[in-house]
Amino acid sequence: MPEGHTIHRLALDHRARFEGGPVRASSPQGKFADGAALVDGQVMTTAEAHGKHLFLGFGPPRTSDDPPVSPPFDRGDPHRSRGYPHRWIHVHLGLFGKLGFGPAPAPPPTDTVRLRLANPAAYADLRGPTTCALITEDEKRAIHDRLGPDPLRPGDDGTRAWQRISRSRTTIAALLLDQKIIAGVGNVYRAEVLFRHHIDPYRPGRDLTRTEWDAIWSDLVFLMAEGVRDNRIDTVRPEHLPEAMGRPPRVDDHGGEVYVYRRAHQDCHLCGSEIRTAGLAARNLFWCPGCQPSTGGG
DNA sequence: TCCTTATGTACAA
């Protein structure tokens, strides 16, 4: 169930359990056997996310022969300043991938576990990723270079995205899923943020105003940070929650409250119109024709 | 037990 918030949360969860100590790595499924063998016994130096991409950093353990490391060179990561090739495991969950954590002792893995990481206290099992590969620092940089700004990355802002959106004839719904333009937004946040800002998903990017885009960006910063904190997507404002409006809560396998995502043919919580759905670029789009009217001309 | 579906992406034609 991965949009950007999931991946940033996974980076935090890896750091909490593994950062700074040696980790055992294995690939019970076998498809990542070579990569797992290369990082087995190394120290996880950090874990970070950009959009839906997860990067787990590894370096050799320090020994008593190693010189002490002093700031500012360690940057919290002595292994990267000692001339060793620092390695990364690049993970992309795709549509089906999952990462599950548990306390030690780890149970016997099933044969779908692509990568198991373990230390004396915890384990993590990766299943079904679209990508799990060992990469270099240069290869990692290339991935960052082809991704747009991420609402969850400190220091990123929406300006770079706006430069492309404001010149594009492509619909805003398609642009929001284009990871080169903005990284981390998936099908749920796309549908929900357009609803929250009353924007017709079919409007061309260049018909948005700067003010509208800035509001969308800052709303994504807010919503996705909440998503990291709660580990789920909730997009309904307090005054529109089931308790506030006296309607039954959503019964669904995703948990969070939403306005339009996967609510096709149901009534809009706010205006009562029937929520619509349509295929757009091989994904299901959801919107409310009442709250997100086409602005004419298009 | 089979079929469908899913919060994703890449590549071919």
Added chain:
DNA sequence: TGTACCTAAGGAC
């Protein structure tokens, strides 16, 4: 635009 890829859950039989 279509299709391939990866997994698991839920529903229909």
